[in-house]
Amino acid sequence: MPAPRQARPNIVLILADNLGWGELGCYGGGALRGAPTPRIDALAAEGARYTNFNVESDCVPTRSALMTGRHPVRTGALQSVPAGLPQGIVPWERTLAQQLSDAGYATAMFGKWHLGDKEGRYPKDRGFDEWYGIPRTTNESMFMEAVGFDPSVVEPPYVMEGIKGQPAEKRELYDLEMRRRIDGELARRSCDFIARHSDAEPFFLYVPLTQMHFPTIPHRDFEGRTKKGDFADSLVEMDARVGEIIDAVDAHGLRDNTVFIFASDNGPEYRRPWRGSAGMWTGTYHTAMEGALRVPLIVRWPGKVQAGAVSNDILHVVDLFPTLSRIAGAALPDDRIIDGVDQFDFLVGQQDTSSRExxxxxxxxxxxxxxxxxxxxxxxxxxxxxxxxxxxxxxxxxxxxxxxxxxxxxxxxxxxxxxxxxxxxxxxxxxxxxxxxxxxxxxxxxxxxxx
Incomplete structure (x- = not known):
């Protein structure tokens, strides 16, 4: 049975794309990377920062693990696949959004999905009441300007929008200019969703941003901001977009009753000239090096999660599924293996160590x-x-x-x-x-x- 509504917090989960462990100021980067990140650093000071949070090898596997609580070797969501080919997770898989929706949460996703690009597999079919974003990945924004691109054999990519129970619709062509604008629009829609649901909690807002995935280019408003190049400008933009969503939560009086999570899906981008940093670790995503596994994780939950805490205990992205399900009062499926472990007691200080070794x-x-x-x-x-x-x-x-x-x-x-x-x-x-x-x-x- 779901917990009483007033006892359940809102959940905001922001997922950066290919943000390495060494990029943020609170993880040793920031100004050293030419890009101060004051908003995310402040979030870490107000919440807990985890230095041993682990993910899967690249975008699709991590997003599958997040949504299902199962390692991708179980779900078959192993890699990025071009449009028009079978991809993502089958409808039999139960998503985190379905868990929370069935528990009485309003749900929305604004951003990159990468777990299915046809009717029946879009976010609006998998537990989200509303969705705006891209079904696959950001490098598709480069297609139209690529040498020899032929739209008769490869359909141009689009930003899409979908409402639960209705067909998804194409909105904007996802070209390089839209690639620059998209995270600003994701933040705007996120703030609007928070405003619309501020008096009707609880809600689950999932915001998988497109930064810092290649091509790592900023919104025109941030272009040249750092004088350190596109990558640093994009990192500053990402910090600002996170800050906009934090401000919306706080402005509507939801701060104390919102679990606010910021994380990354993978280790740093490895493609030059957009190469990222894993800080003290070796490697990038698409490897088994520690720089691929460890990414930032910050959790703010006033009165529950100790402000300023730092932990090096092992956590894994699959753990978010059972942990957030427990917070929402949703029972776990009992007809399949769930690899994630419930970390609620660890997060709120009821036990000293992680439940995972x-x-x-x-x-x-x-x-x-x-x-x-x-x-x-x-x-x-x-x-x-x-x-x-x-x-x-x-x-x-x-x-x-x-x-x-x-x-x-x-x-x-x-x-x-x-x-x-x-x-x-x-x-x-x-x-x-x-x-x-x-x-x-x-x-x-x-x-x-x-x-």
């Missing part, structure tokens, strides 16, 4: 690494995307506290760690055998066999 890490269907407590074991070594995957005869083992750059194998001196890591892997692989994954590209009517 580790996790397995896949890129597509290949297990690349496993992380447990202070250690990570690599089975496939690839520091740079497309550098060539080296399948290791003897896996590398790193102590991430002693060696954050992952340079010194400790198999010989700390080999005892292989035991608990191997047990964790064995349990996960047994669960894949007991509950076979959804195959990539499965049709809409796919339903796993009952077990």
């Amino acid at each position: 580790g996790f397995v890490y896949y890129i597509k269907t290949e297990m690349r690494a496993a992380k447990w407590r202070d250690w990570k074991m690599h089975f496939v070594w690839e520091v740079e995307p497309n550098a060539g995957a080296n399948h290791l005869e003897t896996p590398y083992l790193f102590n991430l506290v002693q060696d954050p750059k992952e340079e010194s194998d400790v198999n010989s001196t700390q080999g005892w760690v292989r035991g608990p890591i191997r047990k964790m892997i064995h349990q996960f692989q047994e669960s894949l055998r007991d509950f076979p994954p959804v195959p990539p590209g499965a049709p809409d009517d796919y339903v796993p066999a009952k077990r």
Whole structure:
């Protein structure tokens, strides 16, 4: 049964795109990256900052994990797919938005979806009352100006809008100028949604921004703002857009009864000239390096989450599904494996440590690494995307506290760690055998066999 409405907070979840661990001021970047981030830094001071929040290998897998609480190797949402091909999550998967909608929340999404680009799979079909944004990804904005682009074989991308129960509609052509404008429009619509629902809480607002995904170019109002180039201007813009949404929550008197979450979907952008930073960690997304796994996570919930707290305990993006479901008073599905663990008690200080000790890490269907407590074991070594995957005869083992750059194998001196890591892997692989994954590209009517 849902909790009484007045006891349940609003939830605002902002997800940056390819924002590395080392970009924000509160994570050691900011002015050092040519781009102060005062609004997000202030959010971290008012809430808790987590330095060991982990995600999946790239955009689609992380968004699938966020929405379902399940690792993408289970959901079949393994990678970005061009328009016109089967993609995203099958309707059988239950989304976080469906969880909260069924619990009585008004729901809206403004931003990048990347989990299905046809009727039946758009956000408005998957638990969101309203949606405005892009069904796939930002680099499509470059198509129309690309050499030899042929609209007869590749449909130009559009920003779309959808209302629950109605067909989605195309709005603006997603070209490079719209790419510059889109995050401003996402913030504007977010503020409007907050205003419309300020007297009718609770609500769930999901804002997956497009910055800092390539092409990383800012709104014209922010162009030249830093004098440090497009990337720094875009980072300043992103900080300002987050600030606009914070201000809307606070201005409507919702601050104390709103769980405000800011996170990133992946490690830093690796494509030049838009290369990002993972700070003290090595690597970018599309790898199993720590720079791919760790991204910013900030949670503000006045009176519940300790202001100014910092934790290096392991959290994972799949944990948001059960944690936010509990906050909303929504029961978890009992007919499938949920990989996420409920972190409510940890977030609000009712327990001192995370409820998670580790996790397995896949890129597509290949297990690349496993992380447990202070250690990570690599089975496939690839520091740079497309550098060539080296399948290791003897896996590398790193102590991430002693060696954050992952340079010194400790198999010989700390080999005892292989035991608990191997047990964790064995349990996960047994669960894949007991509950076979959804195959990539499965049709809409796919339903796993009952077990």
